[in-house]
Amino acid sequence: MPQTPSSGSMLLRRAVRRRLGFLLPGVITMSLWQVCEALVPVAIGIVVDVAIIPLSLPMLLVSILGIALLFTVLSLGYRFGARLCNFAREHEAHALRVEITHAALTSANLPPDRASGEVLSIASADADTAAQSFAQLGRGIASVLGMITAAVFLLIADPVTGLVVLIAVPIGLLIVALPGRSVSTKANAQLEAVARAGRSASDLMHGLRVIKAMGGETWAVDRYRHTSDEAATAGIATGERTGRLAGLGALVMSVVLAIVLIVAGLRLIDGQMSVGALIGILGMTAFLTEPMRALAEIVGLFAQSHGAAQRITQLLNDIDDAEPTTAPSDAPAPTVDIDDEAISIRDWSVGEERTVDVTTNFGTLTCIVTEDPAPESALLAALSTHARGTTVGQMLVSPHTVDLFEGTIRSNITMIPGAGEAPVSAEVLAASGVDELLGLVENGLDHRIQELGGNLSGGQRQRVALARALHADPQVLILHEPTTAVDAVTEARIASGLQDLRSSRGGAATLIFTSSPAFLAAADSVVFVPTTGPSLVGKHAELLAAADDSAADAAAAYRNAVTR
Secondary structure, three states: OOOOOOOHHHHHHHHHHHOHHHHHHHHHHHHHHHHHHHHHHHHHHHHHHHHHOOOOHHHHHHHHHHHHHHHHHHHHHHHHHHHHHHHHHHHHHHHHHHHHHHHHHHOOOOOOOOOHHHHHHHHHHHHHHHHHHHHHHHHHHHHHHHHHHHHHHHHHHOHHHHHHHHHHHHHHHHHHHOOHHHHHHHHHHHHHHHHHHHHHHHHHHHOHHHHHHOOOHHHHHHHHHHHHHHHHHHHHHHHHHHHHHHHHHHHHHHHHHHHHHHHHHHHHHOOOOOHHHHHHHHHHHHHOHHHHHHHHHHHHHHHHHHHHHHHHHHHHHHHHHOOOOOOOOOOOOOEEEEOOOEEEEEEEEEEOOEEEEEEEEOOOEEEEEEOOHHHHHHHHHHHHHHHHOOOOOOEEEEOOOOOOOOEEHHHHHHOOOOOOOOOOOHHHHHHHOHHHHHOOOOOHHHOEEOHHHOOOOHHHHHHHHHHHHHHHOOOEEEEEOOOOOOOHHHHHHHHHHHHHHHHOOOOOEEEEEOOOHHHHHHOOEEEEEOOOOOOEEEOHHHHHHOOOHHHHHHHHHHHHHHOO
16 A cells, blocks of 8 residues: 555645546646637637628638637537546545555554544545545646636737736635635534544444433434534535635636726727727636636635545544554564464563463464453454454454444355355354354345344354354464354354364364353363463363462462353
């Protein structure tokens, strides 16, 4: 992935550089359109002078062909220029969404003040807003060139009028551009308010069952109404400021046009220009309204794009700078290494200046039990970080929190949306306990799952998530309490099936963080890390029966931790 820009301006400049293939021809063709449009009143004035007044039929025919050619070039220039600029906008919006999503998914953890709803808002609304400037870039440059063309014509047709335009127009543009920063500030505040509303909606939907069970619907509605009202207020403020900017642009434009018309009228009265020149000047003056109005709008749009780009860079830099929040900040991260025979964990800090080494050979299953959750969280974070630098086929860490997606049981296992024929092996279904679930639902693997798995129980969601991890068939599989919501009989069946499935693949290692007696009994080895004292390594039955004086306290702690 590209290096993260440090500011919104740098992000927009980077976007321009990587979309030059679309922007350059788009700007050229849009400029051709605007210049041709600026030449329309000039062409009409010439037709009046050389064909209408002299009553020349041949020159009239030539003039008609010339105007037809001018309008053909004008139409095609706008058509292809707008298309190319829109290509640049859509490609850049897509690239920004992918970059934000990649950063969020591959980060060991999101910053503590960033919820998934806010990330979603930035990856959608902010990415689109930041990229919208590319649809206007060609139009903005074309408008400037059109105004220059108009000024050149006015200088040639009447130097005094042209000089008035050259002085008044830049002053007017400067006046319009000055409020742009305030629009950017309001737009940024609006996007932040929308992100807060998205975060609130995401949190409420995740806890919807709990809220309804506790009768908290009224509280939830009031909470979301408050954040939604804030977003609406911020949107109104942005619209008001943008409207003021557009009004200022219209006012400045009107003043400039009035000055130009007055000067041109006085010059006509003095007899210093022809009728054709007058028509051209009046037409050119009327033409100036369009590029000036466009520039006033574009200033506001660019201000909004800059605000969105600033939020994107802030999120990306926050993700880059995020530190794991699960372990003591001064504890060194354990070393994770995968070779041809095993996965090895070295220098795992478990407190009181103690470290533990864990090795799980391929073809075996190891369970880890910790009395203190902090070292377990630290190791899980280290393993997750290491897994993000590998492929899914080499290492996969399946967290305890179950996330299912709208679709079918099959698509949630295979992670292939809409793939109605994607196969799932019977061994995976049996080892995860999903085979029992299929007997309770309609359509089997093609049973529809609602968003977040809302139509499944907690245990059913855990079984589908476990089947997803087993279906991926990684070389190293890490599981964290995969069956806490499953009954004891089903859990024992799953533990046995998982052990058989994973051990049948000699080149696979499985590491499970759990205190479940079913998994501990099925494991080839168990590592127990007490709060104090030495760690214990052995089979589950051996650790339960341990009575050695040197490890008596640790053995007692183990029995207390795993006995249900």
